[in-house]
Amino acid sequence: MSVNLTLLTVMGALYACGIYLLLERSLTRVLLGLMLLANATNLLLLATGGYAGLAPIFNKDTPAGDYNDPLPQALILTSIVISFAVTAFMLGIIYRTWVLARQDEIQDDAEDRRVAETPSFDAEDDAVIPVETSEFPLAMIKAAAEEQPGSLNVDPRPEGGGE
Amino acid sequence: MNIASFAPLAVVLPILGAALTFLLIRYTRAQRAVSIALLTLTLMLECWLLASVWEGGTTAVNIGGWLPPWGIVMVVDQFSSLMLVVSSAVSLAVLIYATGQGMADGDRDAPVSIFHPTYLILVAGVSNAFLSGDLFNLYVGFEILLTASYVLITLGGTGPRIRAGVTYVVVSVVSSVLFLIAIAMIYGATGTINMADLAIKLGDLDQGTQTLLHVMLLVAFGIKAAVFPLSFWLPDSYPTAPAPVTAVFAGLLTKVGVYAMVRTETLLFPGDALNAPLMVAALLTMVVGILGALAQSDIKRLLSFTLVSHIGYMVFGLAMSTVAGLGAAVFYVAHHITIQTSLFLVTGLIERRGGSSSMDRVAGLAKLSPVLAVLFFIPAMNLAGIPPFSGFLGKLGLLQAGVELGTPLAYALVVGGVLTSLLTLLAIARVWNRAFWRKPSDAEHPDPVLLAAPEDSATGDRAGRTNVTLLPRTMVGSTLGLVVFGVALTVFAGPFFRVADQSAQQMLDRSPYIQAVLGENAPVPPAALPEQQGDGK
Numbered sequence: 001m002s003v004n005l006t007l008l009t010v011m012g013a014l015y016a017c018g019i020y021l022l023l024e025r026s027l028t029r030v031l032l033g034l035m036l037l038a039n040a041t042n043l044l045l046l047a048t049g050g051y052a053g054l055a056p057i058f059n060k061d062t063p064a065g066d067y068n069d070p071l072p073q074a075l076i077l078t079s080i081v082i083s084f085a086v087t088a089f090m091l092g093i094i095y096r097t098w099v100l101a102r103q104d105e106i107q108d109d110a111e112d113r114r115v116a117e118t119p120s121f122d123a124e125d126d127a128v129i130p131v132e133t134s135e136f137p138l139a140m141i142k143a144a145a146e147e148q149p150g151s152l153n154v155d156p157r158p159e160g161g162g163e
Numbered sequence: 164m165n166i167a168s169f170a171p172l173a174v175v176l177p178i179l180g181a182a183l184t185f186l187l188i189r190y191t192r193a194q195r196a197v198s199i200a201l202l203t204l205t206l207m208l209e210c211w212l213l214a215s216v217w218e219g220g221t222t223a224v225n226i227g228g229w230l231p232p233w234g235i236v237m238v239v240d241q242f243s244s245l246m247l248v249v250s251s252a253v254s255l256a257v258l259i260y261a262t263g264q265g266m267a268d269g270d271r272d273a274p275v276s277i278f279h280p281t282y283l284i285l286v287a288g289v290s291n292a293f294l295s296g297d298l299f300n301l302y303v304g305f306e307i308l309l310t311a312s313y314v315l316i317t318l319g320g321t322g323p324r325i326r327a328g329v330t331y332v333v334v335s336v337v338s339s340v341l342f343l344i345a346i347a348m349i350y351g352a353t354g355t356i357n358m359a360d361l362a363i364k365l366g367d368l369d370q371g372t373q374t375l376l377h378v379m380l381l382v383a384f385g386i387k388a389a390v391f392p393l394s395f396w397l398p399d400s401y402p403t404a405p406a407p408v409t410a411v412f413a414g415l416l417t418k419v420g421v422y423a424m425v426r427t428e429t430l431l432f433p434g435d436a437l438n439a440p441l442m443v444a445a446l447l448t449m450v451v452g453i454l455g456a457l458a459q460s461d462i463k464r465l466l467s468f469t470l471v472s473h474i475g476y477m478v479f480g481l482a483m484s485t486v487a488g489l490g491a492a493v494f495y496v497a498h499h500i501t502i503q504t505s506l507f508l509v510t511g512l513i514e515r516r517g518g519s520s521s522m523d524r525v526a527g528l529a530k531l532s533p534v535l536a537v538l539f540f541i542p543a544m545n546l547a548g549i550p551p552f553s554g555f556l557g558k559l560g561l562l563q564a565g566v567e568l569g570t571p572l573a574y575a576l577v578v579g580g581v582l583t584s585l586l587t588l589l590a591i592a593r594v595w596n597r598a599f600w601r602k603p604s605d606a607e608h609p610d611p612v613l614l615a616a617p618e619d620s621a622t623g624d625r626a627g628r629t630n631v632t633l634l635p636r637t638m639v640g641s642t643l644g645l646v647v648f649g650v651a652l653t654v655f656a657g658p659f660f661r662v663a664d665q666s667a668q669q670m671l672d673r674s675p676y677i678q679a680v681l682g683e684n685a686p687v688p689p690a691a692l693p694e695q696q697g698d699g700k
Contacts, residue, residue, distance in 0.1 A: 022337070030333055037340045044344060048351035072350065075299055079343060082306045086336055089313050093328055100322045107326045109399050115458055 007047050014040035027094045027104050031087065038083035045072045045079065166215040167222035167239050169208060170294055173247060176205045177287035184279040191276065195262045198279045202258055202286065206251040213244040217662070221669065221679040223296060231296075231680050232357035238296035240676055241666035242493060246293045246422055249497045253414050253504050254286050256645040260508055261407035263637025278318065285311035285411070292419050296680055298346050298356040301423060305342065305387070309335050312416060315408045316400060323403045331400035338386035345379035352376065359680035362430050362673055366688055377432045381424065381441070388420025390478055391448035394471045398455065401470075402463035406511025409463060413470050414504030418496055421477050428481055429489070429670040441482035442572050449475030449583040456590045462510050462520045465594065469546065469587055470503055476583075479576050480561050483568050489667035491560030494660055498545075498553045498652055505542045505645040509535070512642060513598065516633050518612025522594060525613055527603035534639060536599050541646050543595065545653075547588035553652040558584055560660065 014036045021033030053068035098104060180201035187193045216222065221240040225231060261278065288308025295301040313335075317328035350356055352372055353364040365373060386393040397417070401409050428441075452472025459465040477499070480492025510520055516532050517525030529536040545552040558580060565577040603613055652659060669675050674687040 022333075027329065034333065034336050034340075037337070041340055041343045041347065044347045045350075048347050071356075072347075075346070075350075078299070078303065082303075082310075082339075085310055086313075086332070089310070090332060093317065093325055093332065096317075096320050096325050097329070100325060106329060109326070109330075110323075111402075111461060111464065112399060115460070115464075118458075118460075 003047055004052075007043055011040050011043040011047070014043065025105050027090075027097060027106060030106070031090045031094060034090065035083065035087055038079065038086075042076045042079055045076050048072050166212065166219070167224045167237075170212060170222075170224050170237050170239050171226060172208055173205055173212070173251075173290040173294060174287050176201050176208070177283040177290065181280040181283040181287070184283065188276045188280075191265070194276065194279045195265075198283055199255070199258060199262065201283070202251065202255045205286070205290075206248070206255055209244065209247040209251050212239055213241075213248050216241055216244045221675040223679045232355050232360035235300050236296040236357065236359075236680055237294040237300075238359075238676065238680060239294065240669060240679070241662065242422075242425070242670060243293045245493070245497060245662060245666060246418070247290060249500050250289055250293070250415050250418070251286070252648060253500055253645065254282075254289075254411055256641045256648070257407050257411045257414075257504060257508065258282060259641040259644075260410070260511070260638050261405075263635045263641065264405075264407065264511070266637065267635040277314065281311050281314045282411075284308075285315065289415055289419055293422060296358050298349065298358060298361070301358075301426075302339070302342055302346060305419070305423075306339060308416065308419065309339065312412060316404045316412070318405055318408060327400040327403040330396050334386065334396040334400075338383050341379060341386070342383035345376060345383055348379065349376050357680070358426065358430055359677045359685070362677055363681075363686060363688055365431055373432065374436065377427070377437055380427045380431070381437065384420050384423040384427065385444070386420075388417050388424060388478075389448075389471050389474055390444050391451055391471075391475070392444070394448065394452065394474070397471055398464055398467040401467045402461065406507065406514060409467075410504045410507035410511065413467070413507050414500045417470065417474060418500050421474065421481075421496055424478070425481055425489070425492070425670070428484065430673060430676060433484070433671070433673065435484055438482045438484060439572060441478055442576055445475045445478035445482055446576050446579045447475075448472065448478060449579050453583045453586040453590065457586065457593075460522045462513065462522060462594055462598065463507070465590055466503070466506055466510060469590060472583055472587070473499055473503070473546070476558065476561055476580060479580065480564065483564055483573065484671065485564060485568060486664060486667050486671060487564035487567055488561065489671060490660070490664035491557060491564055493663040493666055494553075494560060494656075495557035497659075497663070498557050498649070501645060501649045501652060502542045502545050502554065505642060505649055506539070506546060508638075508642045508645060509539045509542065512538070512634060512638060515638075516612075517598070518610030522597040523607040524610040525598045526601045526606035526609065527599070527613075529599040531603070531613075532634065535634070538639070538642055538646055539599065540595070542649055543591045545649055547591050548584040549588070551653060553649065553656055556653070556656050556660070 018033045018036030018040060021029045021036065024030060024033070049069040049072035051068075054062060054066050056067045056070040094104065097107075101107065180198055183197050183201075184194045187197060216239050221238065223231070223236050223238045226235040226237060229235070261282070265278070285308050288304050288306070288311060290304075291307060292301055292304030295304050313328065313332050316331055317324050346356060349361065349365075352368055353361060355361055355364060365376070368376075382393070386396075389397045401412055404412065449472050452468050452470075452475065456465050456468035456472060459468060473495075476495050477492050480488045480490075480495060483489070512535055513525060513528065514520045516535055517528055519525055541552075545554045548554040548558045562577050562580055565573040565580070603609060606613070677685050677687055
């Protein structure tokens with residue numbers, strides 16, 4: 001299969017620019033990057049069709065080898081339609097971000113940040129004075145411990161947080 | 164004229180429904196009736212397809228009468244029809260839930276009228292992906308469901324949803340571009356995109372080209388399925404969407420990725436070329452995912468991390484490429500779709516009843532609403548893999564297959580699987596302890612809704628001051644239906660496991676699929692099956 005060198009060079013340049021733009025933080029540039037990637041892929045699809053040939057309209061006298069391969073072009077058509085829809089949607093989102101936040105940047109996930117910054121200290125498990133959350137107030141446990149000394153391993157701390 | 168000729172209806176009916184509901188956009192009642200009716204019809208059709216495939220074997224239908232490998236072909240085999248039935252059942256339950264939510268809240272001010280058409284298009288995309296016998300049609304199926312999901316995840320256009328939507332859209336588009344590049348390269352290398360034809364022709368390529376194409380497909384599908392290094396986007400984007408949307412995404416979308424991975428591994432590139440890297444990815448997915456879940460305090464985010472983690476089990480089963488492993492993976496996919504969706508639906512109910520889905524803000528729900536507690540408890544234990552539930556059976560099948568395989572890596576995965584199961588139990592138990600068992604007054608920052616609601620309102624009661632029903636019957640009913648469906652998977656696990664094993668057998672054999680598409684005389688390549696067993700022993 002012979003390949004058109006110009007097509008390949010353009011495709012490579014589009015991929016390179018597309019990936020570079022995709023790594024930017026500005027949403028508009030990300031969108032431009034996605035569009036370039038989609039178009040580079042369309043060129044790749046076109047290149048898989050091989051050499052240029054006649055339009056694939058059936059004619060009795062033309063040998064089969066002279067026609068162009070129509071399938072990649074059908075695929076490109078579909079992929080253009082899809083990338084059109086996605087681009088339109090992305091533009092909508094970018095506009096909405098601008099309306100809401102007056103900025104054209106990818107925002108951090110606040111909850112993710114919060115979880116990342118949470119210390120390993122857990123109020124329920126690690127507090128020095130045990131927070132009383134059970135149905136049995138500490139007084140009851142203390143009384144039980146006095147009845148049978150040593151049966152319960154409870155530190156009878158006075159007013160330790162019971163009700 | 165065989166029964167499979169009706170298979171395209173599984174895609175056409177939801178699209179027709181989308182068109183109708185779009186026309187009825189001002190008539191909410193009619194919209195609901197049409198979408199529920201059409202989805203029920205689709206489900207019945209798919210049950211019929213499953214039954215016919217179960218008796219008559221794999222069948223294919225040529226769309227428009229064009230013969231394969233030139234035309235588009237839809238293939239109904241046991242795996243795809245099983246996935247269709249489970250996914251339609253789940254999406255019907257979620258649709259009823261969403262309808263209930265809409266009726267309770269009144270959809271006047273939110274643009275929810277767009278929900279029904281978009282949702283039906285999502286279902287059509289999922290069906291198309293499951294049925295497709297052609298790589299490019301699979302791509303189109305993915306794009307249909309993804310475009311619908313972009314709209315659903317940003318529904319309402321609030322700040323957090325737009326932020327999550329940006330991540331989701333960009334990542335999905337990149338994975339789709341990768342998939343399209345892989346398709347272009349495969350077409351360049353073989354001159355066909357029909358999957359049955361590819362199964363014959365890909366084997367003739369030299370090893371390096373094969374590996375390149377294989378890896379590209381797996382990476383593209385791995386992003387969609389959220390396999391570990393490519394799973395970062397999921398917990399960021401899913402939790403902000405409305406509860407029914409998150410539920411259906413969690414249940415179905417990642418599983419479509421897993422489905423595509425299964426087809427790649429069994430039909431296109433059989434053999435164990437990439438099994439070791441897949442197993443490592445599976446192990447990391449399981450362990451890293453569940454460790455992420457333990458750190459969360461928001462129930463939706465926690466469940467998103469368990470979703471990522473449990474994808475690891477399916478990849479594990481797939482990477483073994485033995486009948487036992489693949490069969491268990493098929494079983495696990497069906498189980499996980501049901502369970503994960505019901506858990507997200509219950510979280511939606513928790514959010515309504517307790518005012519929030521953060522574990523710092525809700526507490527004491529077991530007393531406030533025992534129904535909710537039961538609805539959460541059953542699928543939660545199922546997810547963690549407590550016997551006798553189907554989660555336990557699926558994991559048991561996977562672990563048995565792993566031990567049977569007996570390689571050191573398989574043993575590492577068995578240990579990782581058990582560990583993940585225990586850690587899932589820990590994560591779920593934290594939710595249970597904090598949200599359900601402690602007293603409402605013990606919550607760190609109790610939500611006003613939690614404290615204001617009357618203590619005895621179990622279902623359908625109206626809270627004193629607000630005019631919003633806390634737990635509408637429709638929502639509870641559809642969640643209950645899904646939970647019961649999950650329990651039914653446990654009760655009928657025997658026959659169900661047989662279906663899974665048989666579909667695994669057929670997928671590894673490959674010849675039923677190829678002959679169904681290309682006719683009886685097709686040159687069938689050697690089955691992956693006996694060779695595999697020879698290698699294993």
